[in-house]
Amino acid sequence: MNVIICDDDSLFIIQFKKMLIDIDVAYDLNINIKIVDSLQKLELFLKTDDSFDIIFLDIDFKNPDLNGIQFISKVSDECTEKWTLFFVTNYPRFVFDSFEAHPENFLVKPLDKERVAEELLKIKHRSDNLKNKKFVCIRDISSSDDEIIAVDCLISIKLKNSAKRLLYIDTNSCKYVVHDRLNHFRDALQNNCFVQISRFAVINIRHVTSFSHNLVRMDNAESLHIARHYKNAFLDKYSEFVVM
Structure with missing residues (x-):
């Protein structure tokens, strides 16, 4: 399970990465984590690597010209069929704006470990249930x-x-x-x-x-x-x- 965290909050990145490692240890999800701290770096990464499965994307970046929802609209025609998207934010009001981007779910900071684990297990089970099934x-x-x-x-x-x-x-x-x-x-x-x-x-x-x-x-x-x-x-x- 290859995961990208895109967020410009360095403290959150440290905490979230530790949370994912703990979840991986608990549930053996084989999580590989890639960190990017800007939408520009994420866009470049999307163009050069298609090996990832899940993106945890912040909405409110310091760059005032583009937020996470607008970024997904920008790249959606080329990329969004490739991965599962989670929006992560401090601001619940963004949930209504995010509907157009069709994320898997909307997670509000501070993140709850059990909720994140539940979402990742749901994705894994959904995939496992298809493999070698009739x-x-x-x-x-x-x-x-x-x-x-x-x-x-x-x-x-x-x-x-x-x-x-x-x-x-x-x-x-x-x-x-x-x-x-x-x-x-x-x-x-x-x-x-x-x-x-x-x-x-x-x-x-x-x-x-x-x-x-x-x-x-x-x-x-x-x-x-x-x-x-x-x-x-x-x-x-x-x-x-x-x-x-």
């Missing part, structure tokens, strides 16, 4: 109830809106729109027959009927683009499936 649990944005879907029935997971963390999930019987991250499904389902074919799509190899140079055709008659950067991974996964 079923997934999803909730369409139009529903208040979870649905259990067989993994083999999943055809594709596609990014609809990165800023709002909306995904299209196509199955062999229904279509769903859910709040989640594409890389969450990619990472959790990689031990099954799933592979990412572009920044915007993860597919189930079992439902591929044919493919050409840059297109893959699924058994629901949909054709999806294979981006050049992802083509070798697709071919490797397809080869593994064929010889299974």
Whole structure:
């Protein structure tokens, strides 16, 4: 679990880092921590490293030109499908402004260790529950109830809106729109027959009927683009499936 703390309060950083280490020791979450103390450094880091899973982001920085919420709006089209976001602040009034950024949650300082541990465990369990499972649990944005879907029935997971963390999930019987991250499904389902074919799509190899140079055709008659950067991974996964 790779974590970034972005905050310009040095004392808070020291305290929060110790808290995360204590949580890691208690729950064996294998937490790796990266510290950045400005939005400028965070932006540079986001452009050069995509190995992290979670960002704890302060809202009120000393730089008056941009706060944490505005920063997320600035980078959302490129980055927010890649990680889970927590806003951290001294000011509860920011909670209403933060809704547009669709964070996982909003944490008010001083942080409560049990609350932080609960949030991290929730993320870990959500990922673990998908790995090597025959079923997934999803909730369409139009529903208040979870649905259990067989993994083999999943055809594709596609990014609809990165800023709002909306995904299209196509199955062999229904279509769903859910709040989640594409890389969450990619990472959790990689031990099954799933592979990412572009920044915007993860597919189930079992439902591929044919493919050409840059297109893959699924058994629901949909054709999806294979981006050049992802083509070798697709071919490797397809080869593994064929010889299974």
